[in-house]
Amino acid sequence: MTVGAIAAAVLAVANLVALAFGYNAGEDTVSPGSDATGSIIAAALLALVAYGMWQARYWAVLGMQTLLALTIVGAALGLTQALNWWAFLLVSLLIVLSGTLFWFLVKAMARIQMPERPGSS
16 A cells, blocks of 8 residues: 555656646647646645555545556557557556556455454554
8 A cells, every 4th residue: 555655646746747847748749838727636636545545544545446447448548559569568567567556455455444353452
């Protein structure tokens, strides 16, 4: 869960840095006046998930798994459009890393849900 929290925090910061430098993923150029709403919402969502996962909250792990599942589906669709081996390798790596983190978060969710043993308090 710690790795997921760190990954979400790093992605939130990276999103804000990209916004500060005017990067827009939909365009090939850097434009300082690009629309910032989507980047701010994504960074806020990732920061909230990172904080919740750091606090071992079930809703945060579930939210991170949702984001990872969407990433895996989007990357799999992007894999059909890979124009060269480098793109194929990068998208495949994204799928493998996202899938691995997803799998480990399933185990973390099970640990969060486990009831405490009687008399262990």
